[in-house]
Amino acid sequence: MPSMQLMNDLRRIDLNLLVILDALLSEQHVTRAAERLHLSQPAVSHALARLRDMLGDPLLVRQGGTLIPTARALELAVPLTEALAQVQTLLAPNRFDPVSAKRRFRVAMSDYSAAIILPSLVRVLRHEAPGIDLQIIQASREGMVDGVLNGDLDLAAGVFPDMPAELRTTPLFAEHYTCLVDRSSLAPSGVLDLPTYLARPHVLLEMRGSGTPEIERALHAIRERRHVAISLPHWGVAPQLIEGTDLILTVSSRGLLDIDHARLLAVPPPFHIPSFAFELAWHARRGGDSGLQWLIGRVRSVLSDGHQ
DSSP: OOOHHHHHHHHTSOHHHHHHHHHHHHHOSHHHHHHHHTOOHHHHHHHHHHHHHHHTSOOEEEETTEEEEOHHHHHHHHHHHHHHHHHHHHHSOSSOOTTTOOEEEEEEOOHHHHHHHHHHHHHHHHHHOTTEEEEEEOOOHHHHHHHHHHTSOSEEEEOOSSOOTTEEEEEEEEEOEEEEEEGGGSOTTOOOOHHHHHHSEEEEEOSTTOOOHHHHHHHHHTTOOOEEEEEESOSTTGGGGTTTSSOEEEEEGGGGTTSOTTTEEEEOOSSOOOOEEEEEEEEGGGTTOHHHHHHHHHHHHHHHTTOO
């Protein structure tokens, strides 16, 4: 919880200065903050000087071409984001007008979920809400949850089996795991059996050590382990590593819709891996944010309408 002193510091500062400080802490660059706020660079620099004087701290210190937050600035960051979110919710009209709205949403998703969601969603936004900007952020599952909790993220798309009570979720689609192999590496039957699965090396998709615990738990349930030869932090190149090798990639099935079926083969895992729900997550305090709720609805609609 923010300390009383922190909240008092924020209350005695002009709201416009708080908005500028939030942009500076996010962008860590005066020019980019100015562009984000549609202000001039001198105006943002002047606001930073006023903030430094009022708070008695440099707040951001130049290091190369970047402004690095001081300890004091980092201390202010979370209560500042929460305060601005509450003000935005308080002042927002009851109805959200996508045609005239000017907002930026920070959304966390992997390149897997981005490939499924973004193409259709961006087309919808450009047509229905051209003033809506998206900032896509990649993070581990734990990083997504932390980002939504502390206000750094508006939304997160992913798999969230254990959610804090403060967060809300809505399912987007049900998903299951599929194995991708080089077609020529399997017997003519095209069946991947358990001994072959365990004997061959694997490609693992993981972000900052989060891995794919569902697969490991399923293997543990049958008292088996696999050998991971390649670990990757992103999805994009993974299918390309399979062709011409003995590697196996076990991933969410929707990520394999556009593979080269002449050379690659998608087959069921030779053991049971439970299916799972792919969800959107946001903070409960944003429940009254009509703009965010509109965006959530559009994400759900582009998937349910089969546009992906």
